[in-house]
Amino acid sequence: MSKLFIALALLLGAAPTVGTQDFKDDSPFVPLWTPFEGTTPAHWRVVWHDDPCTSASICWSTRDATDDTRLVLVGPRPATRGLAPADLEAVNLEATSLEGARELVPTSWAYTPGDDEGDLPLGYAHAVRLTGLAPNSRYDFAIVSGDERTRTLYFHTAPSAGVDFEVIYGGDSRTGWRDRCRVNLMIAQLVDGDAFPLCFVHGGDFVESGSKSAEWLRWLSHHELTTGSDGRVLPILPARGNHDWGPCYAQVFDHPGRTRDGSGAWFRTDLGRDVSILHLDTNVPALGDQFEWLGSELPRARESARWLLVNYHRPMFPAVKTPAAAAPFWVPAFERNDVDLVFESDGHVMKRTVAVRDGAPDPTGVTYLGEGGLGVPQRTPNADHWYYDGGFTGRGHHVSLVRFETERLVMRFVVLDEAASVLESAEPLVPFGASWRHLAGSDPADDEWTGAGFDDADWPTGRAGFGYGDDDDATVLDGMQGAYERVYLRARFDADLDALATGDLLLGVDHDDGFVAWINGVEVARSAVASGSGANAEGVSSHEAGTPAVFDLSRFEELLRPTGNLLAVEGHNRGANSSDFTLHPGLFVGRAPSDDPTVIRTTEQDEHALEVRARARR
Amino acid sequence: MDATRSERAAVAVLKVGVAAQCIGAAWKFTLTDSSLDSFALMELGWSAGAAAGVDRVQVLLLATSAVVALTRPRSLLLLVPALLFAIEAAAHGAGHERFSDLAPFAAAIRVAAPIALVLLARPTARVAAERTLRVAIAVAFVAHGLEAWARHPAFVDLLLAFELRLRALGLGIGLDERAARDLLIVIAVHDFVLAALLVARRWRAVASWMAIWGGCAALARVVQGGGVLWFEAALRACHAAAPLAVAILFARGRAERQTPSQ
Numbered sequence: 072m073s074k075l076f077i078a079l080a081l082l083l084g085a086a087p088t089v090g091t092q093d094f095k096d097d098s099p100f101v102p103l104w105t106p107f108e109g110t111t112p113a114h115w116r117v118v119w120h121d122d123p124c125t126s127a128s129i130c131w132s133t134r135d136a137t138d139d140t141r142l143v144l145v146g147p148r149p150a151t152r153g154l155a156p157a158d159l160e161a162v163n164l165e166a167t168s169l170e171g172a173r174e175l176v177p178t179s180w181a182y183t184p185g186d187d188e189g190d191l192p193l194g195y196a197h198a199v200r201l202t203g204l205a206p207n208s209r210y211d212f213a214i215v216s217g218d219e220r221t222r223t224l225y226f227h228t229a230p231s232a233g234v235d236f237e238v239i240y241g242g243d244s245r246t247g248w249r250d251r252c253r254v255n256l257m258i259a260q261l262v263d264g265d266a267f268p269l270c271f272v273h274g275g276d277f278v279e280s281g282s283k284s285a286e287w288l289r290w291l292s293h294h295e296l297t298t299g300s301d302g303r304v305l306p307i308l309p310a311r312g313n314h315d316w317g318p319c320y321a322q323v324f325d326h327p328g329r330t331r332d333g334s335g336a337w338f339r340t341d342l343g344r345d346v347s348i349l350h351l352d353t354n355v356p357a358l359g360d361q362f363e364w365l366g367s368e369l370p371r372a373r374e375s376a377r378w379l380l381v382n383y384h385r386p387m388f389p390a391v392k393t394p395a396a397a398a399p400f401w402v403p404a405f406e407r408n409d410v411d412l413v414f415e416s417d418g419h420v421m422k423r424t425v426a427v428r429d430g431a432p433d434p435t436g437v438t439y440l441g442e443g444g445l446g447v448p449q450r451t452p453n454a455d456h457w458y459y460d461g462g463f464t465g466r467g468h469h470v471s472l473v474r475f476e477t478e479r480l481v482m483r484f485v486v487l488d489e490a491a492s493v494l495e496s497a498e499p500l501v502p503f504g505a506s507w508r509h510l511a512g513s514d515p516a517d518d519e520w521t522g523a524g525f526d527d528a529d530w531p532t533g534r535a536g537f538g539y540g541d542d543d544d545a546t547v548l549d550g551m552q553g554a555y556e557r558v559y560l561r562a563r564f565d566a567d568l569d570a571l572a573t574g575d576l577l578l579g580v581d582h583d584d585g586f587v588a589w590i591n592g593v594e595v596a597r598s599a600v601a602s603g604s605g606a607n608a609e610g611v612s613s614h615e616a617g618t619p620a621v622f623d624l625s626r627f628e629e630l631l632r633p634t635g636n637l638l639a640v641e642g643h644n645r646g647a648n649s650s651d652f653t654l655h656p657g658l659f660v661g662r663a664p665s666d667d668p669t670v671i672r673t674t675e676q677d678e679h680a681l682e683v684r685a686r687a688r689r
Numbered sequence: 690m691d692a693t694r695s696e697r698a699a700v701a702v703l704k705v706g707v708a709a710q711c712i713g714a715a716w717k718f719t720l721t722d723s724s725l726d727s728f729a730l731m732e733l734g735w736s737a738g739a740a741a742g743v744d745r746v747q748v749l750l751l752a753t754s755a756v757v758a759l760t761r762p763r764s765l766l767l768l769v770p771a772l773l774f775a776i777e778a779a780a781h782g783a784g785h786e787r788f789s790d791l792a793p794f795a796a797a798i799r800v801a802a803p804i805a806l807v808l809l810a811r812p813t814a815r816v817a818a819e820r821t822l823r824v825a826i827a828v829a830f831v832a833h834g835l836e837a838w839a840r841h842p843a844f845v846d847l848l849l850a851f852e853l854r855l856r857a858l859g860l861g862i863g864l865d866e867r868a869a870r871d872l873l874i875v876i877a878v879h880d881f882v883l884a885a886l887l888v889a890r891r892w893r894a895v896a897s898w899m900a901i902w903g904g905c906a907a908l909a910r911v912v913q914g915g916g917v918l919w920f921e922a923a924l925r926a927c928h929a930a931a932p933l934a935v936a937i938l939f940a941r942g943r944a945e946r947q948t949p950s951q
Binding site for chain 2: 094095245246279280281313314316317354355356357358359360362389391392393394396397398399400447448449450451453466541542615616617618
């Protein structure tokens with residue numbers, strides 16, 4: 072039995088053959104954050120708890136203990152939202168000197184080391200809890216530690232009333248350090264952009280193992296990347312996820328909710344008079360004290376807020392997992408109080424339900440948005456759930472932008488462009504699922520078959536993808552397994568040459584195992600086939616299907632004509648007895664993915680609006 | 690009950706329990722990613738498609754195992770579900786959540802039940818079958834006892850859900866979170882004592898009570914989450930079936946002592 076376990080472990084360890092993601096390599100981003108060493112102040116963050124109009128915690132870390140660290144703060148200044156770039160630059164320049172600043176001494180504590188991290192802390196937290204701040208104002212600050220000082224940073228307090236602002240929401244940073252860094256850079260772009268988000272609501276699962284302080288310290292380094300180019304820091308509103316157990320969560324976020332007494336990290340945030348968010352903790356009992364608090368707080372918040380939201384980790388209407396055990400109790404409470412929007416994480420997909428009430432779609436119901444894409448590897452959502460019929464599901468690293476207006480709440484996903492997702496926003500020349508002439512079970516007589524002039528009239532037509540064994544093929548090649556290893560596809564298409572002038576020619580192929588592709592008789596791409604083609608192909612290696620690989624064919628655009636082009640693709644199975652085969656190609660005009668992971672491109676998906684109903688209750 | 694009848698009865702109980710847990714697990718993996726799937730995706734960096742493929746294979750194997758358990762309980766094929774549950778437990782144990790470390794031990798009955806079923810079908814291995822079950826049940830009870838001692842939030846919620854359901858019927862007993870947490874300490878001690886007694890003594894009453902307790906704990910998932918979570922109860926069917934089988938086997942032992950030797 073032990074040998075079987077070892078064999079299985081080896082098999083599991085042979086991950087490279089089944090398509091590993093290089094997701095724990097954050098080395099390209101290291102130069103972008105403050106080195107965590109000595110008493111150098113690093114890991115700055117502004118944390119909001121219940122009253123972000125007049126209070127905030129400014130927190131930071133040092134590697135070594137020190138009592139010679141302090142916050143230097145200037146403010147309030149008028150909010151700089153909406154300023155023209157030149158005016159903003161002038162304000163920032165003036166702020167750099169921090170003239171007239173007051174110095175504030177923090178409260179400090181060690182990050183508790185995990186069980187296998189030894190006895191000595193790996194870092195120290197420092198925090199200044201600011202109160203009596205002016206609403207809708209800017210505060211500039213820097214952190215000084217010995218002779219070292221951070222750059223000048225700033226944040227805005229929440230407005231005391233009114234709407235017309237946006238928040239960023241996301242969950243599940245967890246594993247996936249590379250993508251976590253990229254998403255954080257995406258957040259920084261949003262901070263710099265026109266949207267002017269007010270804060271960052273996090274749905275939990277910041278790290279993989281919450282008891283390990285080293286993971287939190289890494290997360291904090293990554294979090295520096297969310298800082299805007301001019302030093303703007305987006306305040307964060309945290310919820311605790313199931314991986315965020317242990318003492319470090321409270322130490323990182325300056326003890327949100329009731330974490331000081333260990334009873335749970337739930338609390339209410341009022342973004343001014345008109346927007347309330349209740350943050351719940353799905354890491355502690357859901358049906359005890361927290362449920363009692365929810366029962367009393369929801370009606371109070373509903374009474375006063377124009378928009379009422381709830382934020383927690385484990386989903387009630389999941390796209391991947393089973394519903395949280397609290398669902399039969401929490402969901403009716405949300406519905407009784409006409410919660411407008413619920414943020415949920417944990418699933419590692421994108422999702423927006425239809426409005427739900429009493430277990431059915433209902434325009435007066437509650438909408439659930441999620442479900443975690445701040446870096447964690449993405450799963451495939453189950454779109455068959457009834458609550459997604461009319462809603463939205465997808466996958467990709469993302470945040471949600473939620474804009475509050477007087478009469479409407481508008482949400483949309485901002486998705487990181489990745490190799491596969493670039494195709495979702497691209498214009499198809501040969502779309503996925505297109506009809507192809509195909510030859511299976513024999514080989515073409517010569518290479519003429521790759522050209523536009525070849526007569527393929529006696530090749531049958533079938534819809535892509537082609538294959539067997541995976542339950543993912545539109546055209547199932549029933550006789551392929553055990554009989555032959557190659558399939559040949561041809562698709563004719565026209566090309567808008569003007570569109571190509573502003574976009575890139577992209578080939579997307581979901582393949583298992585290898586393929587070679589031609590446009591108008593010229594080879595343009597191959598994967599998992601080392602050399603040759605057809606019966607003379609050599610070096611066919613394993614490749615798992617599931618996510619289309621993207622190939623930038625920009626240098627072959629000159630092959631195209633306005634009409635009468637031909638895309639030819641031959642697929643190779645590694646062995647005739649292989650358990651599966653997949654060949655699903657498409658050709659598009661879009662934006663090619665960048666090789667530089669610090670270059671961030673995004674697309675927006677699923678803009679959706681909710682109408683205000685708070686006034687109906689007044 | 691004579692020896693043969695008791696063993697047949699124990700086999701019958703375990704057959705149903707093992708089949709139910711296989712069906713429950715298979716259904717669950719059609720709805721949500723298994724721990725093994727998550728481990729492959731999150732820890733090993735497999736693609737989502739490849740990781741999902743693991744669950745498709747598991748569902749097929751578990752569904753087949755349910756049929757085998759009901760029709761061929763002697764078959765060594767039942768070692769397959771034992772292995773699957775063991776791997777799933779190990780993957781859950783690597784999950785980096787607060788109680789992940791205890792998960793493999795809490796799953797001991799699910800792993801042992803198919804093995805015990807195979808052993809029970811073999812005359813020379815019947816004692817081994819009984820011991821396998823007794824040790825696994827004790828390990829699971831100790832693991833759950835430790836979770837209760839630590840006031841696992843899910844356990845607190847199981848108790849409070851029961852209270853809320855009773856309250857909806859006008860029958861609430863006034864259990865709040867503090868009382869539920871205190872009650873869990875009592876439950877923890879209860880679990881530890883039962884585990885020790887089961888290993889140390891062949892007392893039918895202990896095994897029988899553990900069967901009732903295991904069944905109630907399995908059904909508590911349905912009380913809390915509604916009928917849609919039936920598979921969570923099915924997955925835990927052997928928490929009742931295994932102690933019941935042991936109780937039946939204890940009766941065999943007593944019968945052997947009472948039967949005059951020839």
